[in-house]
Structures are given as structure tokens and as C-alpha cells.
Amino acid sequence: MRKAFISPAKYVQGEDELLNLGYFVSTFGKKALLIAHPDDISRVKEKLDQTAAKFSISLIPSNFQGEVSGREVARLKKVAAENECDCVVGLGGGKAIDAAKCVAEGQRLIVVPTIVATDAPTSHCAVLYTEDGLFDRYVYFVQNPSVVLIDTVIIANAPTRFLVSGMGDALSTYFEARAVRNAYANVDAGLACGAQDGSCPPAKGTNAAFALASYCYETLLEDGVKAKEASDNNVVTPALENIIEANSLLSGLGFESGGLAAIHAIHDGLSVLPSARSATHGEKVSFCTICQLVLENAPTEELREVLDFSLSVGLPVCLADIGIEEITEAELTAAATKACAKEEPIEAMPFPITIEQVKAAIVVADRLGAAHKASK
Structure with a gap:
């Protein structure tokens, strides 16, 4: 009987853990494409600035607006290539994380949930939608996220x-x-x-x-x-x-x-x-x-x-x-x-x-x- 078990390479949770994001980015290089809704970025901007400065890394903004369509994924991939990003960070809820999965395609992906409303952050699959926000299809990648990083203070302050x-x-x-x-x-x-x-x-x-x-x-x-x-x-x-x-x-x-x-x-x-x-x-x-x-x-x-x-x-x-x-x-x-x-x-x-x-x-x-x- 063939059996299988898969998981992220690393899972870390703790108070103010977002301050260590820069360390995990630095294990891949110096630049990370940050896929996150502007509202989520504003909630944690101080911590993002601190971790970027402490570990001398750059978080490249992507202007993600919330929909995981084929066109948006292609645009995000282009931004990553143009900025020579070494990895991808998906920060926020399910849509931002799914977009990051689609861009990373199972490689060099750091997932940072700001809510724990579903169990999707650790998985190797994502959901694609049409331009109108309708369900399109599930997509599967070669492996699960490289890192799942959860700041428990952020979760405690979410609704x-x-x-x-x-x-x-x-x-x-x-x-x-x-x-x-x-x-x-x-x-x-x-x-x-x-x-x-x-x-x-x-x-x-x-x-x-x-x-x-x-x-x-x-x-x-x-x-x-x-x-x-x-x-x-x-x-x-x-x-x-x-x-x-x-x-x-x-x-x-x-x-x-x-x-x-x-x-x-x-x-x-x-x-x-x-x-x-x-x-x-x-x-x-x-x-x-x-x-x-x-x-x-x-x-x-x-x-x-x-x-x-x-x-x-x-x-x-x-x-x-x-x-x-x-x-x-x-x-x-x-x-x-x-x-x-x-x-x-x-x-x-x-x-x-x-x-x-x-x-x-x-x-x-x-x-x-x-x-x-x-x-x-």
C-alpha cells in the first residue's frame, strides 16, 4: 500500500515572530516579493520595517489587490522577475497566501498568516479564480511552503x-x-x-x-x-x-x-x-x-x-x-x-x-x- 505524508519544511509560531521574517528571507537571498493586501501591510508595517532593517533584506511591494486570477498571477511573476526576487512572501488571509503559492510554484515560499480562519496556509494547493471572482480551479505544487511563520500577537489582535x-x-x-x-x-x-x-x-x-x-x-x-x-x-x-x-x-x-x-x-x-x-x-x-x-x-x-x-x-x-x-x-x-x-x-x-x-x-x-x- 502506497502512503504519503507532506508538510511545510518549517513551521514557527510565537509572540512577535514577524520580527524574524527577515532571517528566513535571508536564507534565500536579499529580496522577497511581498504579496499582501495594503490593509494587512498597514497593520504590521512597523514590524516589517524592523525586520527588514535588522536582517538587511528588501521586501518588494506587489500592489496585490485581492484576487487570485491567472492574469494577476502572471503580473506578480513579472514583478518578481523584474526585481530579481529570491523568494516570495505571502502575508495576510487566504487570497494573498494562494497568490503567493501560485507565484512561487512550490519553491522558496514563506507564508505569514495574519488570521487563522482556515487550515490552508500549510498546504501545497491553492485556489484560482476568474477575473470576476468566481471559482476557477484548484492547483497543486511540487511541495508545501518552505516556511510557515505565525505571529501570535497579530492573531490575538485579529477579529x-x-x-x-x-x-x-x-x-x-x-x-x-x-x-x-x-x-x-x-x-x-x-x-x-x-x-x-x-x-x-x-x-x-x-x-x-x-x-x-x-x-x-x-x-x-x-x-x-x-x-x-x-x-x-x-x-x-x-x-x-x-x-x-x-x-x-x-x-x-x-x-x-x-x-x-x-x-x-x-x-x-x-x-x-x-x-x-x-x-x-x-x-x-x-x-x-x-x-x-x-x-x-x-x-x-x-x-x-x-x-x-x-x-x-x-x-x-x-x-x-x-x-x-x-x-x-x-x-x-x-x-x-x-x-x-x-x-x-x-x-x-x-x-x-x-x-x-x-x-x-x-x-x-x-x-x-x-x-x-x-x-x-
């Missing part, structure tokens, strides 16, 4: 909603890895050769990946509420540090080397509904975790544990919580049809799933979540 959203994304990691493991399905780590044509041999998840996914869930249950309180008060505590690691490293390695299943497929299905578009990725994933548990007919105790945790940190447990006050039969069918599409990871579940079963799971998860919320 708490992003931290909680990251917990929603991380909540799915164990349950999807468990389903994939039971199904002996393939994982994204098998695409680590960077091939876009399907020529890279598939691979199963490792025991290490499943252990990380399991520990991710345990960490959420233990430290989630305490970390939210720290974020609400803009302070760094051990609990916040643990949740930052869970949201980014544990969940990132867990999903990529442990696998995705029905949760992210149903997320993609619900995302086609306009009313759900105000919810973040992690908020929708949180509700979809309940949907997968319904599909699996998970033990009542486990379902209650997930619902209790979600409510304790403010994650969605029903459709209304993600902006869907009412759902028509046509909308339900559209969401379930998308979730069951061939390209979706629902195929990694350990048993066949039909469109009707997904529709039923969404309805039941909504009712169970709403009832549990009302009882508290």
Missing part, C-alpha cells in the same frame, strides 16, 4: 470571528480523516509531485496524519473556549497558542495527509446557495460536520459533544446560523447534487452516498442543531 471560523474548519479534520481511513481512500498528499494531469500515483493516509487529526479534535475540546476568551481580550495565552497550532498546523497536516470526505463536499454544495455566502468557510464546515455525523449515524454522545463544543465557541449548528433561513426543495437538491459530484471528496466516504441521502442529512442536521441550541 475573534476568524479564530472561531478556523476552529470550525479544524473541527472537521478528525471526522473526515476517520472516514477516509475506514474507506481506505486516497488523500491529497498523494498529489505532492505537483502533477496537474493525474499522472502522480495516488496514496493513502499515514498513521501519523490520523494521530495529528485526532489530537486536533482533542485540542479544540480542551482549549477552544479559553482561546476564544483570550482572543476577545486581544491577549496571548497558552490556550490561544494551542488553538492557533490546531487551526493551522494540526488541521492543515490532518486534512492534506489524512483526507477530506463528506463534510467538505456538503460545504461545497451549500456554497452554491446565495444566502450562505455571507458565512465563512469554517462556519459552513462546522454545520457540515453535523451533516456527516448524521450520514454516518454517529453515536448520540458524539453528536452531542460536537454540538456542545460548537455552541460553546459560537459556531453554527443549523442552517439559519449560516444565513439560510429557509431552504426550498430546489435549493436542497442543487446543494446535494453539487456535494455528490464526481470531483467532490464525498467519494472518500466508506459507503456509497446518494443525493437523497445528502438532502436528508442536511434536513436532519438542521433540525437537530436547532433543537439542541434551543434547549441550552
Whole structure:
């Protein structure tokens, strides 16, 4: 059996860690293309100036405006070439990081998240969009980022909603890895050769990946509420540090080397509904975790544990919580049809799933979540 595990070459998190960015740039050379939205740069400009001066490196501005289209990636590559940049730094949220991945193409990439709302920063894949901001395709690169650098002070001062959203994304990691493991399905780590044509041999998840996914869930249950309180008060505590690691490293390695299943497929299905578009990725994933548990007919105790945790940190447990006050039969069918599409990871579940079963799971998860919320 072929197994695969992939990860960033280096992961570092700590208070004021951004001040060490210049050191990591200097391991590649003297110039780095800085891909970041102007608002994110302004938030951390003092630290960027300090690290550039301390390590005698230059951060070349890219004027990134927020969309990861083919045209924008080509423009950024041109800026990097014209300035003879030695590496690429992606600083900010998901769009800036994905743009940096596309420019670097798996080489000499430093990722600096300013929020931990998803587990994508550690991964070797990115999402490309059209000029109009519509989803285009996923792209995979030869390897994961060279460095993932997280300044916990910056995360503590970001809106708490992003931290909680990251917990929603991380909540799915164990349950999807468990389903994939039971199904002996393939994982994204098998695409680590960077091939876009399907020529890279598939691979199963490792025991290490499943252990990380399991520990991710345990960490959420233990430290989630305490970390939210720290974020609400803009302070760094051990609990916040643990949740930052869970949201980014544990969940990132867990999903990529442990696998995705029905949760992210149903997320993609619900995302086609306009009313759900105000919810973040992690908020929708949180509700979809309940949907997968319904599909699996998970033990009542486990379902209650997930619902209790979600409510304790403010994650969605029903459709209304993600902006869907009412759902028509046509909308339900559209969401379930998308979730069951061939390209979706629902195929990694350990048993066949039909469109009707997904529709039923969404309805039941909504009712169970709403009832549990009302009882508290």
C-alpha cells in the first residue's frame, strides 16, 4: 500500500515572530516579493520595517489587490522577475497566501498568516479564480511552503470571528480523516509531485496524519473556549497558542495527509446557495460536520459533544446560523447534487452516498442543531 505524508519544511509560531521574517528571507537571498493586501501591510508595517532593517533584506511591494486570477498571477511573476526576487512572501488571509503559492510554484515560499480562519496556509494547493471572482480551479505544487511563520500577537489582535471560523474548519479534520481511513481512500498528499494531469500515483493516509487529526479534535475540546476568551481580550495565552497550532498546523497536516470526505463536499454544495455566502468557510464546515455525523449515524454522545463544543465557541449548528433561513426543495437538491459530484471528496466516504441521502442529512442536521441550541 502506497502512503504519503507532506508538510511545510518549517513551521514557527510565537509572540512577535514577524520580527524574524527577515532571517528566513535571508536564507534565500536579499529580496522577497511581498504579496499582501495594503490593509494587512498597514497593520504590521512597523514590524516589517524592523525586520527588514535588522536582517538587511528588501521586501518588494506587489500592489496585490485581492484576487487570485491567472492574469494577476502572471503580473506578480513579472514583478518578481523584474526585481530579481529570491523568494516570495505571502502575508495576510487566504487570497494573498494562494497568490503567493501560485507565484512561487512550490519553491522558496514563506507564508505569514495574519488570521487563522482556515487550515490552508500549510498546504501545497491553492485556489484560482476568474477575473470576476468566481471559482476557477484548484492547483497543486511540487511541495508545501518552505516556511510557515505565525505571529501570535497579530492573531490575538485579529477579529475573534476568524479564530472561531478556523476552529470550525479544524473541527472537521478528525471526522473526515476517520472516514477516509475506514474507506481506505486516497488523500491529497498523494498529489505532492505537483502533477496537474493525474499522472502522480495516488496514496493513502499515514498513521501519523490520523494521530495529528485526532489530537486536533482533542485540542479544540480542551482549549477552544479559553482561546476564544483570550482572543476577545486581544491577549496571548497558552490556550490561544494551542488553538492557533490546531487551526493551522494540526488541521492543515490532518486534512492534506489524512483526507477530506463528506463534510467538505456538503460545504461545497451549500456554497452554491446565495444566502450562505455571507458565512465563512469554517462556519459552513462546522454545520457540515453535523451533516456527516448524521450520514454516518454517529453515536448520540458524539453528536452531542460536537454540538456542545460548537455552541460553546459560537459556531453554527443549523442552517439559519449560516444565513439560510429557509431552504426550498430546489435549493436542497442543487446543494446535494453539487456535494455528490464526481470531483467532490464525498467519494472518500466508506459507503456509497446518494443525493437523497445528502438532502436528508442536511434536513436532519438542521433540525437537530436547532433543537439542541434551543434547549441550552
